[in-house]
Amino acid sequence: EIVLTQSPGTLSLSPGERATLSCRASQSVSSNLVWYQQKPGQAPRLLIYDASNRATGIPGRFSGSGSGTDFTLTISSLEPEDFAVYYCQQRSNWPLTFGQGTKVEIK
Amino acid sequence: EVHLLESGGDLVQPGGSLRLSCAASGFTFSNYAMTWVRQAPGKGLEWVSTISGRGDRTYYADSVKGRFTISRDNSKNTLSLQMNSLRAEDTAEYYCAKARSGFSTYDYWGQGTLVTVSS
Numbered sequence: 001e002i003v004l005t006q007s008p009g010t011l012s013l014s015p016g017e018r019a020t021l022s023c024r025a026s027q028s029v030s031s032n033l034v035w036y037q038q039k040p041g042q043a044p045r046l047l048i049y050d051a052s053n054r055a056t057g058i059p060g061r062f063s064g065s066g067s068g069t070d071f072t073l074t075i076s077s078l079e080p081e082d083f084a085v086y087y088c089q090q091r092s093n094w095p096l097t098f099g100q101g102t103k104v105e106i107k
Numbered sequence: 108e109v110h111l112l113e114s115g116g117d118l119v120q121p122g123g124s125l126r127l128s129c130a131a132s133g134f135t136f137s138n139y140a141m142t143w144v145r146q147a148p149g150k151g152l153e154w155v156s157t158i159s160g161r162g163d164r165t166y167y168a169d170s171v172k173g174r175f176t177i178s179r180d181n182s183k184n185t186l187s188l189q190m191n192s193l194r195a196e197d198t199a200e201y202y203c204a205k206a207r208s209g210f211s212t213y214d215y216w217g218q219g220t221l222v223t224v225s226s
């Protein structure tokens with residue numbers, strides 16, 4: 001099973017700041033890495049697929065990068081609605097696995 | 108517009124059974140793989156099971172293999188999860204989700220149904 005480790009656990013930032021979230025895989029997943037956003041009481045929302053492709057309707061301030069074992073989700077300038085929990089998910093091997101999440105909170 | 112609506116969540120005793128359903132609309136259901144993902148209270152996301160569009164391929168997490176069965180009825184646009192031998196650790200919000208393409212990137216999610224396993 002591929003283990004995904006997200007860091008940091010919590011990111012405290014102010015609106016307008018840049019957020020950089022990390023996801024590290026225990027073995028190579030190539031570019032088979034997905035990012036989701038989840039707000040309290042809501043279902044997850046697809047942000048980025050195949051490491052760097054924005055999903056339909058996702059604002060340009062969200063970007064993904066990386067391949068192999070190291071991946072980054074960047075939010076260039078935080079908007080109030082971006083404060084949420086972010087999960088990475090690998091789709092390289094079964095079983096599919098998620099990281100434990102990074103919470104982006106208002107500082 | 109894609110819409111997924113889960114139902115069937117309930118309070119059930121350990122060892123009991125429950126069947127979850129997910130009603131889909133707004134897309135050609137048989138063309139897409141579907142999945143169940145769960146989230147224990149206050150915890151992260153855990154993949155549970157995935158089924159192909161035609162229903163001929165299924166995948167399970169080790170934690171539910173042999174106890175849960177995923178199925179679909181393409182004539183009724185419905186996804187199901189039969190859950191047997193339930194344990195306390197199965198307590199979670201269960202989400203159904205539609206694959207974007209292939210099997211394992213999920214672009215639409217339902218709002219979830221809560222399963223509580225407790226005596």
